[in-house]
Amino acid sequence: MKRCIISKFLSGFLLAGVMTPMTALSQGVEEDRGMQLVVQACTVCHPINNIANPHKGLTAEEWEFYFYEMVSRGAPIYPEDLETAKQYLIDTFAVDG
């Protein structure tokens, strides 16, 4: 299941990458709000591989730590979207801790 979600995540990123994440969002490519928030917020600093690389094997608690770390560094996201984006990362990438 997670493999399937990751594949969707990457293809979503590739599509967003053609148009830039921001324009993709504004043009209504909105299959998954969480995925798009993550793409939008994270790729301003680093390649998407840094998130999607599944061998990292982070737990839910570790993903939460990383997520807040990145937002505190300025990953652009609004307060009302914090929970959605964080939960998306945990649901998609976290391993059982």
Added chain:
Amino acid sequence: MRNLVKDIINTNISRRGFLSGMAVASYSASAAKSALAAVEPFIPGGELSEGWTRSVSGTGADLLLAQIKETGAKYMFVANGSGLGPLCSAMVRDPGLQFIQATHEGQAVAIADGYAKITGKPSFGMYSRVGLPHSCSNMYNSMKDRTPLVMMSDHAPSSTRGTDGHEDIDNWEEAVRFYTKWTWTAGRSNRLAEWVRRAYKVAGVMPGGPTHLRIPRELMNEQVTAPVYTGQALNIPMELRPNTQEVERVAKILLASESPMMVVGPEVSQCGARAAVQELAELLAIPVIQFRSFYCDFPNSHDLWVGDNRLIPAWVNAYGKPVDCWFNIGARTIRRPYSEGVPMIQASVDGDTIGRNIPLAGALVGDLNEVAKDLIAAIKSMASPEQLRQRTVERRGKCAAHTQKLLAARMEAGRMSSGSPVPWQRMIYELRQQLEPNAVVVEETGTQYRALGMLPFGDNAMEKIGRTEGRALGWGVGASAGVKLALPDRQVISLQGDGGFLFGQTDSLWTHSRYNIPVMTVVFNNRSYEETRWEMLGRRGEVTDAGEAGRDYVSYLGDPDVDFTALASAYNIPGAVVNNTEELSSAIRRGLRTLADGRPFMLDVRTRRLGIGAELGWYPGDFSVADLRERKV
């Protein structure tokens, strides 16, 4: 312009050549004449008004000291060396200048740099002639930041020059040519004041930078009677105004722009132009991006503050319009356009670098305070308040909503972070709760500096100094001492990574302790050079060979596991170790109480490693010199 000033006071060019050079560098004729009038007293044979000099009789060192004091300097940043002997004797005869001593030359420069970054005036320093190489790392930092310093040393006796003698090489000046605006070896004792004045002048003219003066020992001991230049002769008005026609042209471009973006850099602060630049941004509701800077050049909790350049797309998305005009004001080192085909305007005090990397649609050379004020006046002459309101009301509202939401999310992330080891962002969040509203933060960290966005910086808020543009580690601890010296009535904290702290600057704790410098040094101790590890084990999302093998050759710092509070204790500085977020608040409170009592403090915060290789325990620690021995000696 700095080269022109250097050339004219070294008589390499004539006055006419100076004016021509200023015109070529895009300065207006009136600005060029104003600059010439300012440097006139420093040109050998130039006109000096009556009363601009006074005669001093004594040793060469007496003359040197008198000239330094005439600049208004209160402090001199020194490291030990027998070459300071004549100056020490002069201090007995003419007390009043306070020595601030470092235990080595590099830290003396760092302290001087921190002091100069706050005061905006050249700092004076002196150390042993053989200390020059040691000082170079921070001289380089100062040069990259254009920080005005006059660093002096003794020099081998004239009788032994060119003999490859004791403690000497042939061409000391060459060694620092690229780290200084001007370097000189004095040749006559009765001209020492003149050379000090010249070094001071060259260092202080915007864009500033370090100068280096070497003085053979016998000159400092010789008896002389010579002029010292008084305060009035050292007053250098350099508020140069930009070209009027270019101001009007740029004002029209900005007024016509549907989606402008201002990029601010350190020259804004160095010119004392923050208030004027803020007024200009507010007048047109121009969103502001902070380029890399060792200051915060625009208030980072302002409604128009978008953040750094990574956050441009987020603003474009929120506003719904791409940027159609970039206005770089004071960012010297932007390498390439932010977007192809979109005009860029640059305003800089540095004629040498303006337009250097990017073709410009508008170029304003001059003091940035004058540039901003002239632009404001030009814009107001072209549009009524109502017209300006109509043009900006939508952007002003959208930008405020966007930036305040980003700030709120950032603060929430800090508040929600907890655990052990301590998350970096929680530490910053806690500091925000406890620091005074006008505290000063001296930082020498990696990309974690971005979390400092939780702290409010600005003219009526906290102040940020660092990290240096040069990025040579080993600056921050010393610099924080200089900052506190310049601002004794404001809280000062120094933020360090454990790796940076160990880069030859723990020695500055000696200075903190000796002079009761109440600075709290916070070491974010994750036992790793984190960002070099990221680069070595992973590169742009791809894992390197070292990463695949799990080999962290040079970034792991956990063995030996340095006890930084024990290190501070060796300098009689109290401290605390923080292992988890529950301990944070009380430890910070204790630290701030210690500062209030007049002593420095060390906070060793055990922080979490993150990113690739964070979990690695491997390092090349299985090599032991002791095991090479065949005899146990």
